[in-house]
Amino acid sequence: MQIGEISQRCGITVRMLRFYEAEGLLQPHRTGSGYRDYSEADLEEAKRIKQLADAGLTVEAMHDLLPCIISPKPTFHPCDRLRARLEGEVAKLDQRLADMERSRSQIVGYLADLPVDTLVPMSQD
Amino acid sequence: MQIGEISQRCGITVRMLRFYEAEGLLQPHRTGSGYRDYSEADLEEAKRIKQLADAGLTVEAMHDLLPCIISPKPTFHPCDRLRARLEGEVAKLDQRLADMERSRSQIVGYLADLPVDTLVPMSQD
DNA sequence: TTTGACCCTAACAACGCTGTCAGGGTGCAT
DNA sequence: ATGCACCCTGACAGCGTTGTTAGGGTCAAA
Structure with a gap:
Protein backbone atom coordinates (compact mmCIF):
# COMPACT_ATOMS: atom_id res chain seq x y z
CA MET A 1 0.00 0.00 0.00
CA GLN A 2 1.07 3.60 -0.50
CA ILE A 3 2.08 5.95 2.23
CA GLY A 4 -1.23 7.78 2.26
CA GLU A 5 -3.14 4.62 2.95
CA ILE A 6 -0.91 3.30 5.70
CA SER A 7 -0.97 6.74 7.23
CA GLN A 8 -4.72 6.59 7.58
CA ARG A 9 -4.62 3.03 8.81
CA CYS A 10 -2.05 3.51 11.55
CA GLY A 11 -2.70 7.10 12.51
CA ILE A 12 0.82 8.36 11.82
CA THR A 13 1.05 11.34 9.53
CA VAL A 14 2.76 10.99 6.19
CA ARG A 15 5.35 13.42 7.41
CA GLY A 24 15.97 3.96 10.52
CA LEU A 43 1.40 -1.74 8.99
CA GLU A 44 1.65 -3.80 12.16
CA GLU A 45 5.05 -2.33 12.85
CA ALA A 46 3.69 1.14 12.24
CA LYS A 47 0.98 0.50 14.80
CA ARG A 48 3.59 -0.55 17.32
CA ILE A 49 5.56 2.58 16.61
CA LYS A 50 2.45 4.61 17.14
CA GLN A 51 1.92 2.97 20.51
CA LEU A 52 5.44 3.70 21.63
CA ALA A 53 5.26 7.25 20.34
CA ASP A 54 2.02 7.77 22.20
CA ALA A 55 3.77 6.45 25.26
CA GLY A 56 6.18 9.33 24.89
CA LEU A 57 9.19 7.40 23.75
CA THR A 58 11.76 9.06 21.54
CA VAL A 59 12.81 7.62 18.23
CA GLU A 60 16.11 6.78 19.79
CA ALA A 61 14.38 4.70 22.45
CA MET A 62 12.17 3.00 19.89
CA HIS A 63 15.29 2.08 18.01
CA ASP A 64 16.35 -0.11 20.89
CA LEU A 65 12.89 -1.39 21.60
CA LEU A 66 11.48 -2.31 18.23
CA PRO A 67 13.94 -5.07 17.37
CA CYS A 68 12.78 -6.83 20.53
CA ILE A 69 9.08 -6.37 20.07
CA ILE A 70 7.40 -9.06 18.06
CA SER A 71 3.73 -8.69 18.77
CA PRO A 72 1.62 -5.58 18.58
CA LYS A 73 0.22 -6.38 22.00
CA PRO A 74 3.17 -5.83 22.66
CA THR A 75 5.05 -8.88 23.71
CA PHE A 76 8.80 -8.87 23.79
CA HIS A 77 11.65 -11.05 22.84
CA VAL A 90 10.10 5.07 33.48
CA ALA A 91 12.76 6.68 35.62
CA LYS A 92 12.94 9.62 33.25
CA LEU A 93 9.21 10.00 33.27
CA ASP A 94 9.13 9.85 37.04
CA GLN A 95 11.73 12.57 37.18
CA ARG A 96 9.74 14.81 34.88
CA LEU A 97 6.54 14.03 36.69
CA ALA A 98 8.13 15.05 39.97
CA ASP A 99 9.39 18.30 38.44
CA MET A 100 6.00 19.13 37.07
CA GLU A 101 4.26 18.30 40.31
CA ARG A 102 6.58 20.73 42.02
CA ASP A 113 -2.08 33.87 47.88
CA LEU A 114 -3.77 35.81 45.17
CA PRO A 115 -6.12 38.48 46.48
CA VAL A 116 -9.47 38.80 44.76
CA ASP A 117 -9.65 41.74 42.42
CA THR A 118 -13.01 43.06 43.32
CA LEU A 119 -12.41 42.90 47.05
CA VAL A 120 -8.97 44.40 47.26
CA PRO A 121 -8.46 48.10 46.71
CA MET A 122 -5.46 49.21 44.73
CA SER A 123 -2.80 49.70 47.36
CA GLN A 124 0.40 50.62 45.61
CA ASP A 125 -0.41 53.23 43.04
CA MET B 1 26.05 45.72 40.24
CA GLN B 2 27.34 44.03 37.11
CA ILE B 3 25.77 41.07 35.41
CA GLY B 4 28.25 38.58 36.82
CA GLU B 5 27.41 39.55 40.36
CA ILE B 6 23.65 39.51 40.00
CA SER B 7 23.99 36.20 38.24
CA GLN B 8 25.63 34.67 41.27
CA ARG B 9 23.17 36.31 43.63
CA CYS B 10 19.99 35.20 41.88
CA GLY B 11 21.12 31.95 40.36
CA ILE B 12 20.30 32.85 36.78
CA THR B 13 23.14 32.39 34.31
CA VAL B 14 24.58 35.42 32.58
CA ARG B 15 23.33 33.97 29.34
CA GLY B 24 11.51 42.31 27.66
CA LEU B 43 17.93 41.66 41.99
CA GLU B 44 14.59 41.11 43.68
CA GLU B 45 12.89 40.94 40.31
CA ALA B 46 15.51 38.50 39.10
CA LYS B 47 14.78 36.27 42.05
CA ARG B 48 11.09 36.35 41.21
CA ILE B 49 11.89 35.44 37.66
CA LYS B 50 13.98 32.55 38.88
CA GLN B 51 11.07 31.33 40.97
CA LEU B 52 8.68 31.44 38.07
CA ALA B 53 11.20 29.81 35.76
CA ASP B 54 11.73 27.06 38.29
CA ALA B 55 7.98 26.65 38.40
CA GLY B 56 8.17 25.86 34.72
CA LEU B 57 6.63 29.03 33.37
CA THR B 58 7.62 30.25 29.95
CA VAL B 59 8.95 33.72 29.35
CA GLU B 60 5.71 34.55 27.67
CA ALA B 61 3.78 33.61 30.79
CA MET B 62 6.13 35.56 33.00
CA HIS B 63 5.54 38.53 30.82
CA ASP B 64 1.95 38.59 31.91
CA LEU B 65 2.71 37.69 35.48
CA LEU B 66 5.59 39.92 36.48
CA PRO B 67 3.80 43.26 36.17
CA CYS B 68 1.37 41.98 38.78
CA ILE B 69 3.86 40.56 41.23
CA ILE B 70 5.18 42.99 43.80
CA SER B 71 6.72 40.85 46.47
CA PRO B 72 9.25 38.08 46.09
CA LYS B 73 7.14 35.85 48.30
CA PRO B 74 5.36 36.22 45.87
CA THR B 75 2.34 38.32 46.56
CA PHE B 76 0.32 39.70 43.72
CA HIS B 77 -1.37 42.84 42.74
CA VAL B 90 -2.13 24.74 36.09
CA ALA B 91 -4.53 23.33 33.54
CA LYS B 92 -1.71 22.91 31.06
CA LEU B 93 0.41 21.18 33.65
CA ASP B 94 -2.44 18.89 34.57
CA GLN B 95 -2.89 17.98 30.96
CA ARG B 96 0.76 17.14 30.56
CA LEU B 97 0.81 15.28 33.82
CA ALA B 98 -2.08 13.15 32.68
CA ASP B 99 -0.37 12.42 29.38
CA MET B 100 2.80 11.41 31.11
CA GLU B 101 1.01 9.25 33.62
CA ARG B 102 -0.56 7.45 30.73
CA ASP B 113 4.76 -8.49 30.19
CA LEU B 114 8.47 -8.75 29.63
CA PRO B 115 9.80 -12.30 29.96
CA VAL B 116 13.02 -12.79 31.89
CA ASP B 117 16.05 -13.27 29.70
CA THR B 118 17.73 -16.04 31.59
CA LEU B 119 14.63 -18.19 31.71
CA VAL B 120 13.59 -17.92 28.11
CA PRO B 121 15.61 -19.67 25.44
CA MET B 122 16.50 -17.81 22.30
CA SER B 123 13.76 -18.66 19.90
CA GLN B 124 14.33 -16.57 16.81
CA ASP B 125 17.96 -16.80 15.79
C1' DT C 1 -3.71 14.61 -23.49
C1' DT C 2 -4.77 16.99 -19.91
C1' DT C 3 -6.35 17.08 -15.32
C1' DG C 4 -6.03 15.93 -10.58
C1' DA C 5 -4.77 13.14 -6.80
C1' DC C 6 -1.08 11.14 -5.25
C1' DC C 7 3.91 10.48 -4.61
C1' DC C 8 9.09 12.04 -4.22
C1' DT C 9 13.25 14.78 -1.97
C1' DA C 10 15.18 18.57 0.31
C1' DA C 11 15.15 22.02 3.31
C1' DC C 12 13.48 25.79 6.21
C1' DA C 13 10.72 27.12 10.35
C1' DA C 14 9.07 26.61 14.87
C1' DC C 15 8.76 25.33 19.82
C1' DG C 16 11.61 27.44 24.48
C1' DC C 17 15.31 27.74 25.97
C1' DT C 18 20.57 27.13 26.84
C1' DG C 19 25.39 26.68 25.73
C1' DT C 20 29.20 28.39 23.27
C1' DC C 21 32.07 30.82 20.27
C1' DA C 22 33.84 34.76 17.72
C1' DG C 23 35.41 39.35 17.66
C1' DG C 24 35.86 43.16 20.23
C1' DG C 25 35.58 46.85 24.17
C1' DT C 26 36.24 48.34 29.49
C1' DG C 27 38.35 48.86 33.79
C1' DC C 28 41.45 48.07 37.39
C1' DA C 29 46.03 46.71 38.92
C1' DT C 30 50.80 46.28 38.38
C1' DA D 1 51.52 49.94 29.02
C1' DT D 2 50.65 45.40 29.65
C1' DG D 3 47.81 41.98 31.43
C1' DC D 4 43.77 39.95 33.08
C1' DA D 5 39.07 39.60 34.43
C1' DC D 6 35.07 41.15 33.06
C1' DC D 7 31.74 43.10 29.90
C1' DC D 8 29.43 43.72 25.09
C1' DT D 9 26.76 42.00 20.65
C1' DG D 10 25.61 38.66 17.35
C1' DA D 11 24.91 34.42 15.79
C1' DC D 12 25.08 29.38 15.37
C1' DA D 13 24.08 24.70 17.53
C1' DG D 14 21.18 21.48 19.79
C1' DC D 15 17.15 19.14 21.94
C1' DG D 16 12.99 15.91 19.26
C1' DT D 17 9.83 16.27 16.71
C1' DT D 18 6.23 18.35 13.42
C1' DG D 19 4.40 21.42 9.90
C1' DT D 20 5.02 23.55 5.57
C1' DT D 21 6.80 24.87 1.24
C1' DA D 22 9.21 24.41 -3.11
C1' DG D 23 10.06 22.06 -7.18
C1' DG D 24 9.29 18.09 -9.36
C1' DG D 25 7.72 13.12 -10.86
C1' DT D 26 3.75 9.19 -11.45
C1' DC D 27 -0.45 7.25 -12.44
C1' DA D 28 -5.09 6.56 -13.60
C1' DA D 29 -9.24 8.48 -15.41
C1' DA D 30 -11.87 11.48 -18.50
Whole structure:
Protein backbone atom coordinates (compact mmCIF):
# COMPACT_ATOMS: atom_id res chain seq x y z
CA MET A 1 0.00 0.00 0.00
CA GLN A 2 1.07 3.60 -0.50
CA ILE A 3 2.08 5.95 2.23
CA GLY A 4 -1.23 7.78 2.26
CA GLU A 5 -3.14 4.62 2.95
CA ILE A 6 -0.91 3.30 5.70
CA SER A 7 -0.97 6.74 7.23
CA GLN A 8 -4.72 6.59 7.58
CA ARG A 9 -4.62 3.03 8.81
CA CYS A 10 -2.05 3.51 11.55
CA GLY A 11 -2.70 7.10 12.51
CA ILE A 12 0.82 8.36 11.82
CA THR A 13 1.05 11.34 9.53
CA VAL A 14 2.76 10.99 6.19
CA ARG A 15 5.35 13.42 7.41
CA MET A 16 6.16 11.31 10.41
CA LEU A 17 6.23 8.06 8.46
CA ARG A 18 8.93 9.55 6.28
CA PHE A 19 10.69 10.89 9.31
CA TYR A 20 10.69 7.54 11.09
CA GLU A 21 12.05 5.94 7.97
CA ALA A 22 14.87 8.47 7.80
CA GLU A 23 15.60 7.60 11.41
CA GLY A 24 15.97 3.96 10.52
CA LEU A 25 12.58 2.65 11.64
CA LEU A 26 10.13 1.04 9.26
CA GLN A 27 11.79 0.99 5.86
CA PRO A 28 9.31 -0.19 3.25
CA HIS A 29 10.02 -1.53 -0.20
CA ARG A 30 10.00 0.85 -3.12
CA THR A 31 8.20 0.51 -6.42
CA GLY A 32 10.11 0.98 -9.63
CA SER A 33 9.17 4.61 -9.68
CA GLY A 34 10.36 5.20 -6.13
CA TYR A 35 7.05 5.09 -4.33
CA ARG A 36 7.10 3.57 -0.87
CA ASP A 37 5.23 0.26 -0.86
CA TYR A 38 4.14 -0.86 2.59
CA SER A 39 3.25 -4.45 3.45
CA GLU A 40 0.75 -5.62 6.03
CA ALA A 41 3.70 -6.43 8.29
CA ASP A 42 4.83 -2.83 7.91
CA LEU A 43 1.40 -1.74 8.99
CA GLU A 44 1.65 -3.80 12.16
CA GLU A 45 5.05 -2.33 12.85
CA ALA A 46 3.69 1.14 12.24
CA LYS A 47 0.98 0.50 14.80
CA ARG A 48 3.59 -0.55 17.32
CA ILE A 49 5.56 2.58 16.61
CA LYS A 50 2.45 4.61 17.14
CA GLN A 51 1.92 2.97 20.51
CA LEU A 52 5.44 3.70 21.63
CA ALA A 53 5.26 7.25 20.34
CA ASP A 54 2.02 7.77 22.20
CA ALA A 55 3.77 6.45 25.26
CA GLY A 56 6.18 9.33 24.89
CA LEU A 57 9.19 7.40 23.75
CA THR A 58 11.76 9.06 21.54
CA VAL A 59 12.81 7.62 18.23
CA GLU A 60 16.11 6.78 19.79
CA ALA A 61 14.38 4.70 22.45
CA MET A 62 12.17 3.00 19.89
CA HIS A 63 15.29 2.08 18.01
CA ASP A 64 16.35 -0.11 20.89
CA LEU A 65 12.89 -1.39 21.60
CA LEU A 66 11.48 -2.31 18.23
CA PRO A 67 13.94 -5.07 17.37
CA CYS A 68 12.78 -6.83 20.53
CA ILE A 69 9.08 -6.37 20.07
CA ILE A 70 7.40 -9.06 18.06
CA SER A 71 3.73 -8.69 18.77
CA PRO A 72 1.62 -5.58 18.58
CA LYS A 73 0.22 -6.38 22.00
CA PRO A 74 3.17 -5.83 22.66
CA THR A 75 5.05 -8.88 23.71
CA PHE A 76 8.80 -8.87 23.79
CA HIS A 77 11.65 -11.05 22.84
CA PRO A 78 13.91 -11.84 25.69
CA CYS A 79 16.20 -8.87 25.85
CA ASP A 80 17.88 -7.50 28.91
CA ARG A 81 18.80 -4.29 27.22
CA LEU A 82 15.15 -3.76 26.52
CA ARG A 83 14.21 -4.12 30.15
CA ALA A 84 16.92 -1.71 31.18
CA ARG A 85 15.79 0.71 28.55
CA LEU A 86 12.18 0.62 29.61
CA GLU A 87 13.14 1.02 33.23
CA GLY A 88 15.23 3.98 32.23
CA GLU A 89 12.26 5.49 30.44
CA VAL A 90 10.10 5.07 33.48
CA ALA A 91 12.76 6.68 35.62
CA LYS A 92 12.94 9.62 33.25
CA LEU A 93 9.21 10.00 33.27
CA ASP A 94 9.13 9.85 37.04
CA GLN A 95 11.73 12.57 37.18
CA ARG A 96 9.74 14.81 34.88
CA LEU A 97 6.54 14.03 36.69
CA ALA A 98 8.13 15.05 39.97
CA ASP A 99 9.39 18.30 38.44
CA MET A 100 6.00 19.13 37.07
CA GLU A 101 4.26 18.30 40.31
CA ARG A 102 6.58 20.73 42.02
CA SER A 103 5.83 23.39 39.44
CA ARG A 104 2.18 22.77 39.82
CA SER A 105 2.08 23.11 43.56
CA GLN A 106 4.20 26.22 43.29
CA ILE A 107 1.70 27.86 41.01
CA VAL A 108 -1.24 26.64 43.01
CA GLY A 109 0.44 28.21 46.01
CA TYR A 110 0.66 31.47 44.10
CA LEU A 111 -3.02 31.24 43.32
CA ALA A 112 -3.88 30.66 46.95
CA ASP A 113 -2.08 33.87 47.88
CA LEU A 114 -3.77 35.81 45.17
CA PRO A 115 -6.12 38.48 46.48
CA VAL A 116 -9.47 38.80 44.76
CA ASP A 117 -9.65 41.74 42.42
CA THR A 118 -13.01 43.06 43.32
CA LEU A 119 -12.41 42.90 47.05
CA VAL A 120 -8.97 44.40 47.26
CA PRO A 121 -8.46 48.10 46.71
CA MET A 122 -5.46 49.21 44.73
CA SER A 123 -2.80 49.70 47.36
CA GLN A 124 0.40 50.62 45.61
CA ASP A 125 -0.41 53.23 43.04
CA MET B 1 26.05 45.72 40.24
CA GLN B 2 27.34 44.03 37.11
CA ILE B 3 25.77 41.07 35.41
CA GLY B 4 28.25 38.58 36.82
CA GLU B 5 27.41 39.55 40.36
CA ILE B 6 23.65 39.51 40.00
CA SER B 7 23.99 36.20 38.24
CA GLN B 8 25.63 34.67 41.27
CA ARG B 9 23.17 36.31 43.63
CA CYS B 10 19.99 35.20 41.88
CA GLY B 11 21.12 31.95 40.36
CA ILE B 12 20.30 32.85 36.78
CA THR B 13 23.14 32.39 34.31
CA VAL B 14 24.58 35.42 32.58
CA ARG B 15 23.33 33.97 29.34
CA MET B 16 19.77 33.77 30.59
CA LEU B 17 19.85 37.22 32.15
CA ARG B 18 20.66 38.64 28.76
CA PHE B 19 18.04 36.44 27.19
CA TYR B 20 15.34 37.56 29.59
CA GLU B 21 16.29 41.14 28.92
CA ALA B 22 15.97 40.62 25.19
CA GLU B 23 12.54 39.16 25.87
CA GLY B 24 11.51 42.31 27.66
CA LEU B 25 11.92 41.19 31.26
CA LEU B 26 14.32 42.86 33.65
CA GLN B 27 15.91 45.71 31.75
CA PRO B 28 18.68 47.22 33.86
CA HIS B 29 20.30 50.63 33.47
CA ARG B 30 23.44 50.89 31.45
CA THR B 31 26.70 52.58 32.39
CA GLY B 32 28.28 55.04 30.01
CA SER B 33 30.30 52.27 28.48
CA GLY B 34 27.30 50.07 27.91
CA TYR B 35 27.67 47.71 30.85
CA ARG B 36 24.45 46.54 32.45
CA ASP B 37 24.04 48.05 35.90
CA TYR B 38 21.59 46.18 38.09
CA SER B 39 19.93 47.70 41.15
CA GLU B 40 18.84 45.90 44.28
CA ALA B 41 15.30 46.12 42.97
CA ASP B 42 16.48 44.38 39.82
CA LEU B 43 17.93 41.66 41.99
CA GLU B 44 14.59 41.11 43.68
CA GLU B 45 12.89 40.94 40.31
CA ALA B 46 15.51 38.50 39.10
CA LYS B 47 14.78 36.27 42.05
CA ARG B 48 11.09 36.35 41.21
CA ILE B 49 11.89 35.44 37.66
CA LYS B 50 13.98 32.55 38.88
CA GLN B 51 11.07 31.33 40.97
CA LEU B 52 8.68 31.44 38.07
CA ALA B 53 11.20 29.81 35.76
CA ASP B 54 11.73 27.06 38.29
CA ALA B 55 7.98 26.65 38.40
CA GLY B 56 8.17 25.86 34.72
CA LEU B 57 6.63 29.03 33.37
CA THR B 58 7.62 30.25 29.95
CA VAL B 59 8.95 33.72 29.35
CA GLU B 60 5.71 34.55 27.67
CA ALA B 61 3.78 33.61 30.79
CA MET B 62 6.13 35.56 33.00
CA HIS B 63 5.54 38.53 30.82
CA ASP B 64 1.95 38.59 31.91
CA LEU B 65 2.71 37.69 35.48
CA LEU B 66 5.59 39.92 36.48
CA PRO B 67 3.80 43.26 36.17
CA CYS B 68 1.37 41.98 38.78
CA ILE B 69 3.86 40.56 41.23
CA ILE B 70 5.18 42.99 43.80
CA SER B 71 6.72 40.85 46.47
CA PRO B 72 9.25 38.08 46.09
CA LYS B 73 7.14 35.85 48.30
CA PRO B 74 5.36 36.22 45.87
CA THR B 75 2.34 38.32 46.56
CA PHE B 76 0.32 39.70 43.72
CA HIS B 77 -1.37 42.84 42.74
CA PRO B 78 -5.02 42.39 42.17
CA CYS B 79 -5.15 41.28 38.61
CA ASP B 80 -7.79 39.08 37.10
CA ARG B 81 -5.75 38.35 34.06
CA LEU B 82 -3.08 37.02 36.33
CA ARG B 83 -5.43 34.61 38.03
CA ALA B 84 -6.70 33.39 34.70
CA ARG B 85 -3.18 32.97 33.47
CA LEU B 86 -2.08 30.98 36.47
CA GLU B 87 -5.13 28.81 36.27
CA GLY B 88 -4.35 28.23 32.65
CA GLU B 89 -0.84 27.20 33.56
CA VAL B 90 -2.13 24.74 36.09
CA ALA B 91 -4.53 23.33 33.54
CA LYS B 92 -1.71 22.91 31.06
CA LEU B 93 0.41 21.18 33.65
CA ASP B 94 -2.44 18.89 34.57
CA GLN B 95 -2.89 17.98 30.96
CA ARG B 96 0.76 17.14 30.56
CA LEU B 97 0.81 15.28 33.82
CA ALA B 98 -2.08 13.15 32.68
CA ASP B 99 -0.37 12.42 29.38
CA MET B 100 2.80 11.41 31.11
CA GLU B 101 1.01 9.25 33.62
CA ARG B 102 -0.56 7.45 30.73
CA SER B 103 2.81 6.99 29.07
CA ARG B 104 4.22 5.73 32.30
CA SER B 105 1.61 3.12 32.92
CA GLN B 106 1.89 2.03 29.32
CA ILE B 107 5.58 1.39 29.70
CA VAL B 108 5.16 -0.21 33.08
CA GLY B 109 2.63 -2.49 31.44
CA TYR B 110 5.23 -3.40 28.84
CA LEU B 111 7.67 -4.22 31.60
CA ALA B 112 5.18 -6.44 33.35
CA ASP B 113 4.76 -8.49 30.19
CA LEU B 114 8.47 -8.75 29.63
CA PRO B 115 9.80 -12.30 29.96
CA VAL B 116 13.02 -12.79 31.89
CA ASP B 117 16.05 -13.27 29.70
CA THR B 118 17.73 -16.04 31.59
CA LEU B 119 14.63 -18.19 31.71
CA VAL B 120 13.59 -17.92 28.11
CA PRO B 121 15.61 -19.67 25.44
CA MET B 122 16.50 -17.81 22.30
CA SER B 123 13.76 -18.66 19.90
CA GLN B 124 14.33 -16.57 16.81
CA ASP B 125 17.96 -16.80 15.79
C1' DT C 1 -3.71 14.61 -23.49
C1' DT C 2 -4.77 16.99 -19.91
C1' DT C 3 -6.35 17.08 -15.32
C1' DG C 4 -6.03 15.93 -10.58
C1' DA C 5 -4.77 13.14 -6.80
C1' DC C 6 -1.08 11.14 -5.25
C1' DC C 7 3.91 10.48 -4.61
C1' DC C 8 9.09 12.04 -4.22
C1' DT C 9 13.25 14.78 -1.97
C1' DA C 10 15.18 18.57 0.31
C1' DA C 11 15.15 22.02 3.31
C1' DC C 12 13.48 25.79 6.21
C1' DA C 13 10.72 27.12 10.35
C1' DA C 14 9.07 26.61 14.87
C1' DC C 15 8.76 25.33 19.82
C1' DG C 16 11.61 27.44 24.48
C1' DC C 17 15.31 27.74 25.97
C1' DT C 18 20.57 27.13 26.84
C1' DG C 19 25.39 26.68 25.73
C1' DT C 20 29.20 28.39 23.27
C1' DC C 21 32.07 30.82 20.27
C1' DA C 22 33.84 34.76 17.72
C1' DG C 23 35.41 39.35 17.66
C1' DG C 24 35.86 43.16 20.23
C1' DG C 25 35.58 46.85 24.17
C1' DT C 26 36.24 48.34 29.49
C1' DG C 27 38.35 48.86 33.79
C1' DC C 28 41.45 48.07 37.39
C1' DA C 29 46.03 46.71 38.92
C1' DT C 30 50.80 46.28 38.38
C1' DA D 1 51.52 49.94 29.02
C1' DT D 2 50.65 45.40 29.65
C1' DG D 3 47.81 41.98 31.43
C1' DC D 4 43.77 39.95 33.08
C1' DA D 5 39.07 39.60 34.43
C1' DC D 6 35.07 41.15 33.06
C1' DC D 7 31.74 43.10 29.90
C1' DC D 8 29.43 43.72 25.09
C1' DT D 9 26.76 42.00 20.65
C1' DG D 10 25.61 38.66 17.35
C1' DA D 11 24.91 34.42 15.79
C1' DC D 12 25.08 29.38 15.37
C1' DA D 13 24.08 24.70 17.53
C1' DG D 14 21.18 21.48 19.79
C1' DC D 15 17.15 19.14 21.94
C1' DG D 16 12.99 15.91 19.26
C1' DT D 17 9.83 16.27 16.71
C1' DT D 18 6.23 18.35 13.42
C1' DG D 19 4.40 21.42 9.90
C1' DT D 20 5.02 23.55 5.57
C1' DT D 21 6.80 24.87 1.24
C1' DA D 22 9.21 24.41 -3.11
C1' DG D 23 10.06 22.06 -7.18
C1' DG D 24 9.29 18.09 -9.36
C1' DG D 25 7.72 13.12 -10.86
C1' DT D 26 3.75 9.19 -11.45
C1' DC D 27 -0.45 7.25 -12.44
C1' DA D 28 -5.09 6.56 -13.60
C1' DA D 29 -9.24 8.48 -15.41
C1' DA D 30 -11.87 11.48 -18.50
